Amino acid sequence: MSEKVLMKGNEALAEAAMLAGCRFFFGYPITPQTELAAYMSKHMPKREGVYLQAESEVAAINMVYGAAACGKRTMTSSSSPGISLKTEGISYLAGADLPAVIINVQRGGPGLGSIQPSQSDYWQATRAMGHGDFFLPVYAPSTVQEMADLAYAAFDVADTYRTPVVILADGMLGQMMEPVVMPAERALDDLPAKSWATDGTHGKRPHNVVNSLFLDADALNAKNRERFERYAQIERNEVRVEEYLVDDADIVVVAFGAAARIARSAINDARAKGIKVGLIRPITLWPYPKEAIAACNAQAFLVVEMNMGQMVEDVQLAVNGAAPVEFFGRAGGVIPRPDEVLAQIEALNERLGD
Amino acid sequence: MAEMECVFERPKSLLPVVTNYCPGCTHGIVERLVAECIDEFDREGETVGVVPVGCSVMAYDFFGCDMIEAAHGRAPAVATAVKRVFPDYLVFAYQGDGDLASIGMAETIHAATRGENITVIFINNAIYGMTGGQMAPTSLPHQVTQTSPYGRNPAYAGYPIRVCELLSSLDGVAYLERVTVDSPKNVRKAKKAIKRGFQNQVDKVGYSLIEVVSTCPTNWGMTPEESFAWMRENMLPYYPLGVYKDVQADGFANVAEAAAARAAACPMVSGYAEEA
Numbered sequence: 001m002s003e004k005v006l007m008k009g010n011e012a013l014a015e016a017a018m019l020a021g022c023r024f025f026f027g028y029p030i031t032p033q034t035e036l037a038a039y040m041s042k043h044m045p046k047r048e049g050v051y052l053q054a055e056s057e058v059a060a061i062n063m064v065y066g067a068a069a070c071g072k073r074t075m076t077s078s079s080s081p082g083i084s085l086k087t088e089g090i091s092y093l094a095g096a097d098l099p100a101v102i103i104n105v106q107r108g109g110p111g112l113g114s115i116q117p118s119q120s121d122y123w124q125a126t127r128a129m130g131h132g133d134f135f136l137p138v139y140a141p142s143t144v145q146e147m148a149d150l151a152y153a154a155f156d157v158a159d160t161y162r163t164p165v166v167i168l169a170d171g172m173l174g175q176m177m178e179p180v181v182m183p184a185e186r187a188l189d190d191l192p193a194k195s196w197a198t199d200g201t202h203g204k205r206p207h208n209v210v211n212s213l214f215l216d217a218d219a220l221n222a223k224n225r226e227r228f229e230r231y232a233q234i235e236r237n238e239v240r241v242e243e244y245l246v247d248d249a250d251i252v253v254v255a256f257g258a259a260a261r262i263a264r265s266a267i268n269d270a271r272a273k274g275i276k277v278g279l280i281r282p283i284t285l286w287p288y289p290k291e292a293i294a295a296c297n298a299q300a301f302l303v304v305e306m307n308m309g310q311m312v313e314d315v316q317l318a319v320n321g322a323a324p325v326e327f328f329g330r331a332g333g334v335i336p337r338p339d340e341v342l343a344q345i346e347a348l349n350e351r352l353g354d
Numbered sequence: 355m356a357e358m359e360c361v362f363e364r365p366k367s368l369l370p371v372v373t374n375y376c377p378g379c380t381h382g383i384v385e386r387l388v389a390e391c392i393d394e395f396d397r398e399g400e401t402v403g404v405v406p407v408g409c410s411v412m413a414y415d416f417f418g419c420d421m422i423e424a425a426h427g428r429a430p431a432v433a434t435a436v437k438r439v440f441p442d443y444l445v446f447a448y449q450g451d452g453d454l455a456s457i458g459m460a461e462t463i464h465a466a467t468r469g470e471n472i473t474v475i476f477i478n479n480a481i482y483g484m485t486g487g488q489m490a491p492t493s494l495p496h497q498v499t500q501t502s503p504y505g506r507n508p509a510y511a512g513y514p515i516r517v518c519e520l521l522s523s524l525d526g527v528a529y530l531e532r533v534t535v536d537s538p539k540n541v542r543k544a545k546k547a548i549k550r551g552f553q554n555q556v557d558k559v560g561y562s563l564i565e566v567v568s569t570c571p572t573n574w575g576m577t578p579e580e581s582f583a584w585m586r587e588n589m590l591p592y593y594p595l596g597v598y599k600d601v602q603a604d605g606f607a608n609v610a611e612a613a614a615a616r617a618a619a620c621p622m623v624s625g626y627a628e629e630a
Contacts, residue, residue, distance in 0.1 A: 024439065050438045054431065055464035062428035062461070066404070066435030069422045074435075092425050198420035198436070200443060203399040207369075209414045211423035 004181050009147045010035035010174040012182075013103055013167065014043070016148035017075050020155040021188045022101070023049035024074040026063035028056055030082045031115045032171035033105035037077060057082040061089030061102070068098040069210040071197030073155050073188075077103035079171070080121050081112060083129075090164055091130025095212025097196075097227070099158035101151065103167045105174040108333035116333025117171035117258060122310035125168045126286045133224050135231050137238060138166045138285040140256040144178035150283070152183045157238060159192050161230050168285060170306065172258040172335060234287055241289035242281040245271065249278030251348055252298040254315050255305065256282045259329075259336065263304045266341035275349045285311070293318035299352050304341055305329045365389035367398045367418045374412055378571040378578025381410055381477065383535045385417070385448070387545045388475060391552050392419060392444065401444040402436045404429040406453035409483040413448055427458025430465035433472045444555055446473045452482045455491040455515050462521075469526030469560040469609045473551035476517060479568040480589060487573030491515045494592055499573075518565050518598035525613035528560030530598035534567040534590070536582040559602060560609030567593050 007015070014036045017025070025044055027037040037053070044051035050067075054060035060076045067074035078086060083104045093100050106121050108114035125138045137157055139150040147169060154165040198208050214220035244264060246252060255263040260281040270277045280296070282289050293301075293315060300323050303312040309327045316325045328344040330336040364370060367389035375381045392398050401419035405411060407426035414421035424432040429447035437445045454462050454476050465472065481499055482488040488501040492514045496505040518530045529551060533544040544566060551562035567589050569581035576584060597603070606612040617623040 024435065026435065052434070052438065055460050058428070059431040059461050059464065062425060062431035063435040063438075065424070065428075066422065066432035067439055069432070070402070070436055070439040072439050088425060089428070096423075198402050198422050200400045200402065200440065201398065201418075201420055207418055208420045209423070210421070211414055213411060213423055215412075 002181060002184070004179045006177050007144060007180050008035050008175060008177050009144045009169065010105060011039045012144045012148040012180050013077070013151045013169070014039040015182055016151040017101065017155070018043060018047055018049065019183055020073065020152045020186045022073040022075045022155060023047065024067040024072050025050065026052050026054050026060040026067070026074070026076050028054050028060050028078065028082060030079045032107055032117070032174050033077050033079045033103065035174070036103065036105070057085035058088065061086040064100045065089055065093055065096070065098060068093065068100045069096070069198045071194040071199050075101040075103065077105065079105045079107050080109050080118070083121060083124065087124070087128070087130040090136070091132050091134070092212050093164040094130065094134040094136060095132060096210050097162040098164065098210065099155075099162055100164045101154045101158055101167065102164060103151070103169065106168065106170040108331065114333035115171065117173075117306060117335060118331070118333050119170055119257060119259060119306040120308075120310070120331065121168065122285065122305070122307060125166050126288070126314070129166065134227065135286050136164050136166055137161075137234060137287070138168050139240075140168050140283060140285050141173060142257050142260045142281065144173070144176065145180045146283070147173060148180050148182055152186070155186075161234055163230070168257065170258050238284060239287045239289050240283035241292045242283060243292060244279040244281070246278035246280060246296060249276050249296070250299045250352060251275070251277040251302060251345060252280055252293075252296045253277060253302045253304055253341075253345070254280045254282070254293065254311070255303070256285060256311065259304050259306050262336055262338050263341055265338035266345060269338065269342050270345045270349075273346070275345060277345050277349070282311070288314050288318070290318040294320070298323055300348055301325045302344060302348055303327045304336065306335060307331050365393045367392040367401070369416055369418050371415055373416055375409065376572040378569070378581065379409070380479070380535050380566065380568040383541060384475060384477060384544070384566050384568070385410075385413060387541070387548050388446065388448070389417065390545065391549045394549065395444065395552060395556070397444050400440070400442070401446070402440065404433045404436065404445070404447045406447075406449040407484075408450040408453050410448055410450065410477070411484065427453050427456070428461055429453065430458065430461040430470070430472070430474065434465050434468070434470050437470055437472050441471070444473070444552055446475060446552070448475045449477070450483070451476070451478045451480065451490045451492040455517050463524070466521050466561045466563070467524045467526045469528070471555050471558050472561060473548070473555055474561070474563040475548065476563055476565040477568050478517070478565055478593065479570040480514070481570045481573050483570045483573055487570070492517075492593075494588055514592065516593060518563070521563060522599045525616065526561050526609050527563070527599050528554050528601050528609050529562040530565070532565040532567060532593060532595050532598065534585070534595060536585065558608060565593070567595070
């Protein structure tokens with residue numbers, strides 16, 4: 001399937017996951033990720049894969065744990081409240097070093113929140129996907145094409161580093177349709193060997209144990225240190241960021257996902273008005289593109305998010321006091337308008353001129 | 355001296371390690387029976403076990419087959435996925451009463467109603483052992499535990515769950531039997547029940563659960579002998595031994611046939627049966 005097709009973002013995530021070799025999907029209904037599970041339920045049987053609607057998000061993530069333990073490419077998807085339920089299982093995946101992909105098509109929160117698009121799970125995705133000392137790679141697509149490309153790539157990253165990986169999308173990206181070119185079906189013969197998998201000893205090796213329990217504190221300390229060495233590798237190798245008109249920019253807008261699309265429109269309008277403004281769009285939210293931000297010679301940064309201001313803290317850490325960092329956001333499922341962002345850029349530009 | 359025949363030895367599927375179980379605990383007996391069954395099917399290399407959170411949390415170190423340690427209560431969900439990945443393997447979940455009947459009840463019921471071809475070994479000793487003897491979902495009315503120090507008062511703490519009886523209404527369930535291991539005769543019966551649970555996987559009959567009414571001498575504060583006496587006197591009247599469901603004894607090859615017959619008056623079901 002290499003021709004351009006028109007697809008919803010949620011469907012693109014599902015199709016790309018199957019092309020990446022995912023044959024075990026476990027889900028539970030929730031808006032606005034509905035089309036993803038529906039697509040899986042329709043197409044998994046045609047590919048001799050397993051679609052299983054679990055009794056809860058908790059069960060679904062533990063089914064992912066079981067399929068991942070057996071060495072298979074596996075995925076689950078949900079939206080914000082459902083992701084909260086999955087975080088127990090995600091912590092166990094991290095603790096047992098199991099590769100898996102988790103999709104969050106975010107909606108407004110906290111609590112039951114809204115069903116409109118939001119980015120209010122940034123902190124959860126980058127800091128708190130369950131208890132314990134761990135990180136996990138977080139990808140933030142901003143187009144339907146990136147939904148496909150990043151879901152596809154996520155499985156390789158998960159297998160390479162033996163870690164769960166999160167795709168942090170939102171209801172807007174999930175529901176919108178755009179042309180997309182699907183990647184080729186992934187041949188799975190060059191994957192890292194999964195000698196740790198519980199796929200049966202066949203009487204030829206000692207038993208494998210998939211486990212996150214370490215009753216000996218020193219052993220757990222050593223395990224966590226080994227895992228953080230892997231995280232350091234991920235930070236070295238896997239940072240992804242897009243820069244747009246940054247070189248001469250006095251103002252750098254930092255935005256990810258759907259908010260970055262809106263920011264880009266506002267930046268184009270501002271450039272037309274002669275304002276030197278650019279965009280840094282983190283594609284990986286962890287590992288965070290700290291260096292790209294720190295390398296900017298901007299006089300000011302403007303962080304635009306669909307939340308009350310979460311990523312702004314990572315920008316402040318990267319900028320480290322070198323320039324002011326301002327924030328503009330809409331929360332609860334409200335999508336900021338390009339003219340609102342433009343007004344923020346213009347106001348900031350005027351203050352810089354003073 | 356003539357060569358002596360070895361008539362009793364450690365099952366091959368049980369590793370030569372020291373367990374963490376207290377003296378008099380029945381986990382050791384039951385795990386041995388599970389291992390004997392795996393040996394008798396000669397399928398250790400194609401068996402995956404899933405263990406719970408609780409006293410048997412470290413049973414992954416005791417069995418020789420591949421093992422997965424699940425989050426508290428989630429063993430049936432994990433075992434479901436393992437069986438979907440490897441439909442021809444033997445897959446078992448080994449769980450205690452808190453794990454299976456409290457925090458993991460949703461996973462238990464839904465794995466059962468889906469008719470997952472797995473075998474669940476359910477240790478019911480009416481107490482949380484690992485954490486020091488708290489009230490369990492199967493603690494008896496008026497049973498004194500660390501968190502029911504005046505006895506479990508049903509007015510406040512509700513009633514125990516009879517798991518076999520509860521699951522017996524579900525169409526996905528192939529076999530339910532409640533056994534105990536307080537005597538050689540009952541150990542043999544328990545072995546037979548567990549073996550039947552595994553045989554059902556081979557024959558793809560449906561979900562099987564073997565409940566073993568057990569003891570906890572440490573947290574009950576009794577000797578092993580006193581514990582068995584207390585169990586016989588108090589637990590067995592509340593949790594009667596016996597077979598609670600057996601679709602094959604009812605004349606069906608598997609749960610699909612039994613469920614279709616039960617719902618024969620439903621056009622959605624009978625229509626599909628005729629098609630098949």
